[in-house]
Amino acid sequence: MPHGLWKGLxxxxxxxxxxxxxxxxxLISVLAYAQKNPKSWSxxxxxxxxxxxxxxxxxxxxxxxNALISWLFFVQAVAASWxxxxxxxxxxxxxxxVAGTYFLSALSKLLDAGLDWPIQGQRIGLQIAKSCHQAxxxxxxxxxxxxxxxxxxxxDQYSSFLPVILGLAxxxxxxxxxALLNKTSKWTMGWLLVAMHLGIFISMNISLLGIAIPMFFxxxxxxxxxxxxxxxx
Amino acid sequence: xxxxxxxxxxxxxxSRFPMYSHFPNWAYSFYLCDxxxxxxxxxxxxxxGGALGHQFYTWCQxxxxxxxxxxxxxEQLWQVGDSMIQHLPKKPEPSIQLWRRYxxxxxDQMISQDECIFKR
Numbered sequence: 001m002p003h004g005l006w007k008g009l010x011x012x013x014x015x016x017x018x019x020x021x022x023x024x025x026x027l028i029s030v031l032a033y034a035q036k037n038p039k040s041w042s043x044x045x046x047x048x049x050x051x052x053x054x055x056x057x058x059x060x061x062x063x064x065x066n067a068l069i070s071w072l073f074f075v076q077a078v079a080a081s082w083x084x085x086x087x088x089x090x091x092x093x094x095x096x097x098v099a100g101t102y103f104l105s106a107l108s109k110l111l112d113a114g115l116d117w118p119i120q121g122q123r124i125g126l127q128i129a130k131s132c133h134q135a136x137x138x139x140x141x142x143x144x145x146x147x148x149x150x151x152x153x154x155x156d157q158y159s160s161f162l163p164v165i166l167g168l169a170x171x172x173x174x175x176x177x178x179a180l181l182n183k184t185s186k187w188t189m190g191w192l193l194v195a196m197h198l199g200i201f202i203s204m205n206i207s208l209l210g211i212a213i214p215m216f217f218x219x220x221x222x223x224x225x226x227x228x229x230x231x232x233x
Numbered sequence: 234x235x236x237x238x239x240x241x242x243x244x245x246x247x248s249r250f251p252m253y254s255h256f257p258n259w260a261y262s263f264y265l266c267d268x269x270x271x272x273x274x275x276x277x278x279x280x281x282g283g284a285l286g287h288q289f290y291t292w293c294q295x296x297x298x299x300x301x302x303x304x305x306x307x308e309q310l311w312q313v314g315d316s317m318i319q320h321l322p323k324k325p326e327p328s329i330q331l332w333r334r335y336x337x338x339x340x341d342q343m344i345s346q347d348e349c350i351f352k353r
Contacts, residue, residue, distance in 0.1 A: 051246055070246040105250040112254040125343055126260035126336045127253065130286075133262035133334055137282030139274045152343070208252060 025049060040080030047073035068214045071097045094218045095180055101211060102176035102193070109170060118166035124204065125155050131205040151203060169196055179219055190219025259302045260336040263289055263317075268328035270349075279322030289333075292316045303335050303346075314351020328353060 026049050032042035050070045075093035082089055109117045132148025135141070155162070172192055179189035197212040217223065237247035263285040265273045275282050292313045293300040305313070314331045330352040336345050 054246070074246070101250050104248075105252050105254070108249045108251040108254040111249075112251065113256070117255065120256040123256040123258055123338060126258070126338065127256070129336045129343060129345065130260035130262045131283075133264075133336075134282030134286060137262065137264040137272075137275045137285065139276055140272055206253075211250070211252070 022049070022052075038080070040077050043073050043077030043080055047077055068097070068101055068211050071101075072214055072218070091218065091221065091224070094214075095186060098215050098218045099176045099179050099189075102173045102215075106170055106173035106176075109173075117170060118163040121162055121166040122159065124162065124166075125152055127206065128152055128155065128204050135205060147205070151205070154203070165199075169199075172196055186219050187221075190215065193219065257301060258337050261289065261300075262286060262334045262336070264332050264334070265325070266330040266332055266349075267326070268330070268352075270330065272332075273329075277323070278325055285317070288317050288320070289313060302337075310348075310350035315353075318351060318353065 025045065029042050029045040029049060032038060033046055035042075047070055050073060054070060072094050075097050076090045079090040079093050113120050128151050129148055132144050132151070136144040136148075138144075172189075176189060176193070179186040193215055194212070197208060201207050240247070262282065263275075264282065265275055265278065265285075267273055275285050280288070290300060292298075293305075293309075296309075296312060296316070298305060298309045298313060310333075318325060318329060318331060330349050332347055333350050334345050334347050336343060338344070
């Protein structure tokens with residue numbers, strides 16, 4: 001079921017050494033990207049390779065929604081190719097992509113469910129039951145079903161708070177562009193979104209790692225913090 | 234990103250990131266069983282339970298079968314189930330069953346119904 005790039009270009013399983021070439025290109029690009037001053041071609045290559053890989057995954061019906069990673073490499077490639085490039089430009093562009101993602105997600109909720117979205121969330125129990133049953137189906141671990149029952153029981157107990165919590169989550173997503181104001185707002189928004197994702201994982205057994213992990217590295221920027229610590233010592 | 238979605242639709246890397254953008258009154262979970270109806274871990278065949286579910290929706294879209302609210306006919310479920318089993322990453326036993334658990338609310342009560350949607 002061709003998806004994305006694989007629609008216009010036929011899946012070339014018949015190309016000789018297709019897999020080996022893909023992995024070799026990926027390794028070379030990652031090594032080039034990991035240099036102290038990476039060349040823009042490595043970001044462009046990783047953008048192309050991740051787009052290709054995710055399209056293949058989507059074509060196989062996997063749907064892990066790893067859309068963000070390709071965009072991050074794209075904006076970093078643009079930043080590296082910028083006429084007046086600075087080291088902060090890549091992070092700035094990446095933050096814009098992350099903020100835009102959450103804002104689009106909030107907009108999707110409004111478009112699909114309207115202002116009723118926080119109230120519709122009473123049916124969140126169905127997603128919890130589904131997630132836990134899916135987790136059980138992996139290895140038939142009964143603990144997954146027990147965890148699901150416990151989560152549903154908690155949901156029943158605190159159901160009156162649910163529209164408020166969901167409403168706050170929706171507001172947080174809409175407010176994501178505020179992260180672009182300054183470093184403090186970016187860091188604060190980052191931790192608020194981490195809390196939101198943790199809450200979703202604990203209560204619903206749903207992890208959106210394809211979005212949450214890039215957000216963590218871009219908004220909270222632990223690598224930049226470690227580098228600045230290193231410079232001080 | 235939004236403009237790209239407007240132009241190309243939900244095609245990677247363009248997306249409007251509809252992360253649980255609505256909560257319909259239905260949810261499906263899928264699992265595999267042997268010929269006696271005893272559950273088999275989906276990881277035996279290289280797929281998580283979640284991926285099994287994604288495969289169902291992908292095949293429904295590919296075969297132009299509307300899904301949700303258990304409105305799919307037996308023939309449609311059989312067709313989708315057949316495709317899913319044929320495309321498991323690891324070859325399954327000759328006799329295998331695909332089951333679906335359908336979750337929905339009636340009032341405040343959650344109901345779950347199990348149904349064999351394909352067997353060979």
